Amino acid sequence: MAMSKTVKPGRRGGSMKRTRRWQTALHYLILTVVSLFFFLPVYYLIVGSFRPSAEVLSGISGFVPTNLSLDNYTGVFEHLGSEATGYFGQFAAVSILVTTAVVAGSLVVNSMAAYSFARMQWRGKKIIFLLVIVLTIIPFEAVALPLYFMFSGQRDTIFIQAIPFIANAFSIFLFYTFFLDVPGEIEEAARLDGAGPFRTFFQVVVPITKPAFATVAILTFLAQWGSYLWPVLMVSDPTVRPLPLAISIFQNQQPPEWGQVLAFGTMFIVPVLAVFLVFQRWFVASISSSAVKG
Amino acid sequence: MTTQTQQIQAPAAPVKRRPSAGLSGHRFAGPLFASPALLGLAIFLVAPFVLALVLSFYRVQLNSPRPARFVGFEQYTRLFTDPDLAAAFGHALLNNFTFAVIVVPVQTVLALALAVLVNRKLRGMVVFRTFIFMPLVFPLALTAVIWRLIYSRGDQGLLNAILGFFSGGGLTSHDWLGDPTTALGSIIVMSIWQSVSFQMIIVLAALQSVPTELYEAASLDRANKWAQFLNVTVPGIRNTLIFVALITTIFSFRLFDQVYLLSRSGSVDRGSTETVMTQIINTGFDNNNVGQAAAMTVIFMLIITVIAIIQRAVARQRGGV
Numbered sequence: 001m002a003m004s005k006t007v008k009p010g011r012r013g014g015s016m017k018r019t020r021r022w023q024t025a026l027h028y029l030i031l032t033v034v035s036l037f038f039f040l041p042v043y044y045l046i047v048g049s050f051r052p053s054a055e056v057l058s059g060i061s062g063f064v065p066t067n068l069s070l071d072n073y074t075g076v077f078e079h080l081g082s083e084a085t086g087y088f089g090q091f092a093a094v095s096i097l098v099t100t101a102v103v104a105g106s107l108v109v110n111s112m113a114a115y116s117f118a119r120m121q122w123r124g125k126k127i128i129f130l131l132v133i134v135l136t137i138i139p140f141e142a143v144a145l146p147l148y149f150m151f152s153g154q155r156d157t158i159f160i161q162a163i164p165f166i167a168n169a170f171s172i173f174l175f176y177t178f179f180l181d182v183p184g185e186i187e188e189a190a191r192l193d194g195a196g197p198f199r200t201f202f203q204v205v206v207p208i209t210k211p212a213f214a215t216v217a218i219l220t221f222l223a224q225w226g227s228y229l230w231p232v233l234m235v236s237d238p239t240v241r242p243l244p245l246a247i248s249i250f251q252n253q254q255p256p257e258w259g260q261v262l263a264f265g266t267m268f269i270v271p272v273l274a275v276f277l278v279f280q281r282w283f284v285a286s287i288s289s290s291a292v293k294g
Numbered sequence: 295m296t297t298q299t300q301q302i303q304a305p306a307a308p309v310k311r312r313p314s315a316g317l318s319g320h321r322f323a324g325p326l327f328a329s330p331a332l333l334g335l336a337i338f339l340v341a342p343f344v345l346a347l348v349l350s351f352y353r354v355q356l357n358s359p360r361p362a363r364f365v366g367f368e369q370y371t372r373l374f375t376d377p378d379l380a381a382a383f384g385h386a387l388l389n390n391f392t393f394a395v396i397v398v399p400v401q402t403v404l405a406l407a408l409a410v411l412v413n414r415k416l417r418g419m420v421v422f423r424t425f426i427f428m429p430l431v432f433p434l435a436l437t438a439v440i441w442r443l444i445y446s447r448g449d450q451g452l453l454n455a456i457l458g459f460f461s462g463g464g465l466t467s468h469d470w471l472g473d474p475t476t477a478l479g480s481i482i483v484m485s486i487w488q489s490v491s492f493q494m495i496i497v498l499a500a501l502q503s504v505p506t507e508l509y510e511a512a513s514l515d516r517a518n519k520w521a522q523f524l525n526v527t528v529p530g531i532r533n534t535l536i537f538v539a540l541i542t543t544i545f546s547f548r549l550f551d552q553v554y555l556l557s558r559s560g561s562v563d564r565g566s567t568e569t570v571m572t573q574i575i576n577t578g579f580d581n582n583n584v585g586q587a588a589a590m591t592v593i594f595m596l597i598i599t600v601i602a603i604i605q606r607a608v609a610r611q612r613g614g615v
Contacts, residue, residue: 024416031411035425038487041440042428044452048443057446059455113331122324128332135339137602141548141571142595145578145587146342146349152356167334197323226433228551229571233579244435248555251439258443265436276431280424283431287492288499291537 042273049073049266053259072263079260080250086238088267091246098162098242099224105166106220107213113167114175115201119187129176135169141229148233156237165224171216174290178212179205215286218279225272243268346595349588356582369589383590385565386573389478393569394546396479401486402539405493406531410523412494413501430491434551441484442561445470471556474566481552481567489545493538500534501527533609540605547597550575570594 043063048056050068053075055061080088116122117129147164154160182205190200206213231245241249247268251261276283350369354362374380412423429437444452447469454467470480504527512522528535550571556562557572570590578587 027411027414027416031416031419031422034408034411035422038429038491039425041444041487042432044444045440057443057448057450057452059450059452060459062452062455109330109334113328116324116327120324120327122321125324125328128328132332132335135335137598138339138343138595139544139548139598141550141574142591142598143339143342143346145574145584145591146345147338148579149349149356149584150342150345163334164338167331167338169335169339172331197320197327201327222431226435226551228433228435228555229575232554232575244433244551247439248435248558251442252559261439262443265439268436269432272431273428276428277424280427284427284495287430287495291496291499291534 045262045265045269048259049262051259053257056258056262072257072259073267075257075260076263076267079253079257084238086241086246088246088264090239091241091243092267094158094161094240095225095243097158098227099221101162102165102224103217103220105162106168106171107217109166110168110171110216111175111206111213112201114172115179115205117172118176118179119182119205120197132169132172136173138169140165144229144233151234155234156240158240160234161227161231161240161242164230165220165227168220170290171220174216174219175209175212178209178215182209211285214282215289218283218286219290343595346588346591349585350592352585352588354585356584358582362585365585369585370593373586373589373593379586382568383570383573386568386570389567390547390549390569392478393482393549394543397482397485397546398539398542400482401490401493401542402535404486404490405497405538406535408490408494409497409501410527413498426494427491429488432488434488435555437484437488438552438555441480441487442471442556442559445480447472471562474563477563477566481549481556481562484552485549493542496538497531497534500531504530536608537605540601540608543601544598547571547594547601570597 040063047065047068048062049072050065050070051062051072052067052069053072055067076088080086080091113132117125117132151160186204186208187200190204195204226244227242228244228248231242235241235245238246247261247264250264351364351366352362353365353368372379373383408426412419412426432440446452446454447467449455449458449467451467451470453470454465457465458467468476470476508526508530509522512526517525547569548571549569553562553567553569554572554575557564557567571594574587574590574594577583577590
């Protein structure tokens with residue numbers, strides 16, 4: 001700053017304060033612009049869902065919240081009102097059921113395996129754990145097609161939508177890193193009290209590693225709620241169609257009813273957004289701990 | 295990670311014999327605990343992975359009366375020499391590479407910039423963070439639907455209207471997804487919108503773990519903010535940045551949901567946005583050419599493995615992440 005040379009020593013603090021204030025203002029400005037980029041599509045989705053379909057695609061006025069009504073919502077339920085189209089409630093029920101089954105199942109199954117690898121002694125453990133770690137690099141995309149080939153007989157069932165995602169190598173690894181930090185004395189005390197491995201795990205270890213369970217639950221939920229590729233391959237019957245597949249079909253209807261598509265999307269995401277807003281801290285913590293990979 | 299393991303196992307060593315003797319009745323507890331997950335991984339990950347290898351050597355269709363026929367490496371050679379196939383597959387691979395070459399640096403730098411932006415104690419920061427994190431919970435299928443409307447062609451499309459407004463009508467409306475020159479770029483922007491906050495959170499955690507003493511030392515040396523950033527922050531989070539870059543590379547090759555959804559609705563130019571994954575699904579599922587798709591899957595897997603090996607090697611070189 002050339003200015004600061006001319007300022008008297010006594011007033012230097014004042015000028016620094018002033019630049020600091022400018023910097024803060026600039027910081028807020030950038031934050032606002034960035035936030036707008038991330039928030040506007042969300043806003044557009046929600047506001048558009050309450051506006052007449054014809055006005056959703058109407059230039060900048062698409063952002064203006066006028067002529068609000070619930071027509072699009074009733075429209076979605078009317079539009080999706082027969083066996084052939086499927087029902088919105090049914091899509092939601094399928095998604096909720098499959099996601100709940102996967103999250104619950106993966107919490108139980110993967111935590112037990114991780115506990116076994118982290119804290120129990122058995123023959124062949126090391127080599128098998130190494131294999132599990134290697135498996136973490138195989139993304140679902142790499143096995144989707146052969147899996148479809150293997151289970152094409154099970155198409156259009158709820159069961160096949162959930163079961164492949166319960167055992168998860170990365171969840172095992174995440175649980176493993178958490179279980180390593182459990183102090184050995186706690187388990188030792190439980191053992192001296194006569195608790196077997198099942199009781200030690202479920203009554204002693206699980207209650208003190210809740211953050212691990214929250215982390216895996218959140219990451220599994222996010223992946224499963226949006227799962228699209230597997231339903232594309234496995235689901236053609238509208239009665240077992242989950243929400244992501246359903247919205248991809250619904251948005252393709254002719255003639256397009258954009259207001260209804262946005263209403264569908266809002267109902268798809270608002271419950272999740274609400275949970276996110278309440279538990280944001282947990283979401284953030286679970287994502288940052290997913291980077292412990294090493 | 296490794297030091298942690300040793301710390302915990304070392305004190306356990308002397309007492310090792312006693313608990314294992316005391317637990318003799320639970321000799322099978324270890325394998326029993328692990329077995330449900332291992333069974334699941336074996337059936338739904340290892341088996342299809344092996345099956346992909348096997349199928350790639352056959353000419354095979356699903357529900358076909360014709361039996362599968364062993365063809366050796368034919369599926370692979372056709373993938374690279376058959377003019378029809380090779381052009382399409384090469385194009386898809388190229389699209390994935392282009393996507394990665396743009397997204398990896400852009401998204402990593404953006405993640406870092408955003409993390410620095412929100413890593414400051416300012417009033418109202420919680421609100422800004424919430425806005426920035428929001429897209430994180432959006433499924434890709436929904437993201438694609440919203441952005442399809444934003445990108446709508448014609449001057450009523452949102453993006454076109456905004457650009458028209460700010461340029462005073464100087465910019466004419468553009469078919470963002472339909473034009474081959476902007477289709478992939480449009481998909482890149484929507485993908486970054488959805489996923490950059492994921493990377494940003496990882497970088498933010500790393501930023502907060504850089505020891506504050508380092509900054510104090512640097513400011514004693516009269517290093518300005520920018521010098522501090524380059525000499526303290528960046529080296530301090532180097533491994534995290536590499537990690538983020540590599541997971542983003544892997545994401546780039548897994549690209550599927552947005553592209554498939556948009557191409558099904560015919561709103562995106564196919565040739566310039568086709569990816570290896572959409573090719574696999576089109577070939578194996580829509581056209582029922584399972585053997586050919588299996589060969590593509592194997593190549594896809596090879597690419598992912600190479601990236602993962604690079605990631606391990608880089609991480610190890612620096613003494614682990």
